[in-house]
Amino acid sequence: SQQGEEDPQALSIQEGENATMNCSYKTSINNLQWYRQNSGRGLVHLILIRSNEREKHSGRLRVTLDTSKKSSSLLITASRAADTASYFCVTGSNSGYALNFGKGTSLLVTP
Amino acid sequence: NAGVMQNPRHLVRRRGQEARLRCSPVKGHSHVYWYRQLPEEGLKFMVYLQKENIIDESGMPKERFSAEFPKEGPSILRIQQVVRGDSAAYFCASSLFEHQNTEAFFGQGTRLTVV
Numbered sequence: 001s002q003q004g005e006e007d008p009q010a011l012s013i014q015e016g017e018n019a020t021m022n023c024s025y026k027t028s029i030n031n032l033q034w035y036r037q038n039s040g041r042g043l044v045h046l047i048l049i050r051s052n053e054r055e056k057h058s059g060r061l062r063v064t065l066d067t068s069k070k071s072s073s074l075l076i077t078a079s080r081a082a083d084t085a086s087y088f089c090v091t092g093s094n095s096g097y098a099l100n101f102g103k104g105t106s107l108l109v110t111p
Numbered sequence: 112n113a114g115v116m117q118n119p120r121h122l123v124r125r126r127g128q129e130a131r132l133r134c135s136p137v138k139g140h141s142h143v144y145w146y147r148q149l150p151e152e153g154l155k156f157m158v159y160l161q162k163e164n165i166i167d168e169s170g171m172p173k174e175r176f177s178a179e180f181p182k183e184g185p186s187i188l189r190i191q192q193v194v195r196g197d198s199a200a201y202f203c204a205s206s207l208f209e210h211q212n213t214e215a216f217f218g219q220g221t222r223l224t225v226v
Contacts (some may be wrong), residue, residue: 031212042115042172043154044216071222088153093168095166099210101153 004089006031012108019076019103023089024069030039032065033090043045043088044107046074046075079109113138115182116185117203117218124193124225132188132221143186144204144215146180154202160186193225 004025013019025032034046049056049065049072056063062075075081086104091101116135124130136143142161146154154169160180167191171178175193180186190197200222 033214035217041184042219044203045214045216048212048214094157096156096169097144097159097211098156098170099146099154099215100156103151103153104216 004100005090006052006087006089006102006105008105009103010106012110013079015080015109015111017079017105017109019056019079019083019087019109021087021107023072023102025072025089025091026070027094028092029067031092032072033099034061034063034072035088035090035101037086037088039085046087076107079107081109081111083107084109108111115203115205115216117201119221120219122221122223123196123205124185124223126217126225127192130190130197132191132201132203133186134186134203134205134218134221136203137216140207140216142206142209143180143205144210145186146202146204148179148200148202148220157188182192190223193223195225198223198225206226208223 004023007022032051033048037043038055047058047063047106060077065072086102086106088101090099120131125162141203143160148154158166158171158178159219177189177192200220202220204217
């Protein structure tokens with residue numbers, strides 16, 4: 001399966017701290033995406049990193065990609081209570097058009 | 112600029128009834144996707160449609176489920192003769208290009224409960 005697996009499953013930090021989430025996947029990819037979901041609601045796209053990129057930034061987000069290890073990380077700096085959500089690492093299917101979601105990392109940021 | 116609109120937000124059906132879930136994509140988006148999410152799980156792909164065409168339905172159960180995206184109007188996910196196992200959140204997404212290579216916009220979902 002191409003499905004990514006996030007680690008840890010749950011993370012609890014205080015406001016102002018940094019949060020790091022990791023993702024591993026199994027087969028080759030063209031790109032990897034991270035999405036956020038607030039409390040079972042709709043998903044919001046955070047960032048897309050291509051297979052020939054090693055690092056990408058967007059505001060307080062920093063994503064890395066290591067294709068040799070088939071892994072990615074998402075770093076949220078200076079976290080806020082509003083960052084509380086589930087974060088999903090998403091890869092494309094090698095056959096077909098599906099996006100493959102892992103079970104996500106549940107992040108709780110307390111004031 | 113409205114995002115992806117799904118309705119209803121909550122739907123309760125008795126076993127054996129039909130469920131119709133509607134999705135209006137972002138204006139200008141011709142790529143529409145349906146995903147299903149069980150509690151504490153990630154989303155599972157069901158079907159990918161472009162206007163009037165089903166491109167990939169590899170995640171759709173072979174029986175009772177169907178989807179359409181007509182030339183005019185919203186995309187519809189239809190579940191006939193619902194069973195308890197169909198209870199889940201169903202999310203629709205749309206994108207300007209095929210969503211493996213670009214940002215997809217998701218709706219707030221329809222939570223289907225089968226009683």
